[in-house]
Amino acid sequence: MSKKTVILGATTNPMRYAYLAAERLKAHDHEIVPVGIKKGDVFGEQILDLREKPTIDDVHTVTMYVGPRNQQEWEDYILSLNPKRIIFNPGAENPSLDEKANKKGIETLKACTLVMLSNKLY
Template identity: 60%
Template sequence: MSDKLTLIVGATTNPGRYAYFAASRLADAGIPFIPIGIKSGEVFGEKILDIRTKPELKSIHTITLYLGPVNQQEWIDYLIGLKPKRIIFNPGTENPVFFEKAKAQGIEVLPACTLVMLGSGQY
């Protein structure tokens, strides 16, 4: 069991989406995760939290993003305020403004793919 509690931003119950694959792979790897987004439901035993309520979350190690830059704007300050150690910007989610804001707060910024990182032991 890892202590890298991961927040999956843009979580979904749609098995065709990369955020769903990430939840599956994290669950298989024994890495605890919290799914959050605007869709309701449950993935791999975890209830998807409603990001619109900006829930107070503690001890987030990693945020993995599955929201495009246009949809990130409203949540940037909230996500940075969770004080993660790192944010993984999956392909298509790269956002220079978010990068710089996160870096300024001492957060590691990775333009990478969570699925590749998990599959190659780099997570």
Template identity: 50%
Template sequence: MANKKTLVLGASENTSRYGNIALRRLRANGHEVVAIGRREGQVGDVVIHKSKPDEEGIDTVTMYMNEQNQKEYEDYILSLKPKRIIFNPGAENYTLAHKAEQQGVQTIEACTLVMLSTGQY
């Protein structure tokens, strides 16, 4: 399986949060992870940033923030030119999805955890 550099938006140190579970599952599957959350922290070898780190080569953005909290990150996400954005349940954002699709970015309403466990990631 190819390493898909993934930005987890809504990462958390709280082990019961889906952003944390996804981050750990992505790492366990050998994917490089960039993490952004509401608070700085660290999960395993991944630092959670509060800022918008300067990154290149992002394949996938997986969203664990609701639409309201995504607003400040929309331009940043589009500037990364990801191949796809996964809108996990509760993170649907039709405005951002439309903007992304206009730039040739694939958008998916799905669960990253299910995609990983079924080999669809």
């Protein structure tokens, strides 16, 4: 079953984990919505400008590739997407956002999207 996934911190740089996550999510037939501050295309999907806080419907997962210091100004936006879960990839852990998400009934995981996909846990 496809899980619509917002990749927060999306990039066109193939050396970044956010790029690898986009590639693997697509390979596993998940719909991706790349969102970031960089412009470009990721596997046929236009990167939406985070600064514009784009409206995205039916989000299953937000996978975080933005460090906690840079997440703060986007916390309300992330929560407004009403995802079923947020994955805090290594380096993106954020106790404040984690707590706010849990209070809204959003599942949070401190995990690696790439590992979850390879272990069929996604």
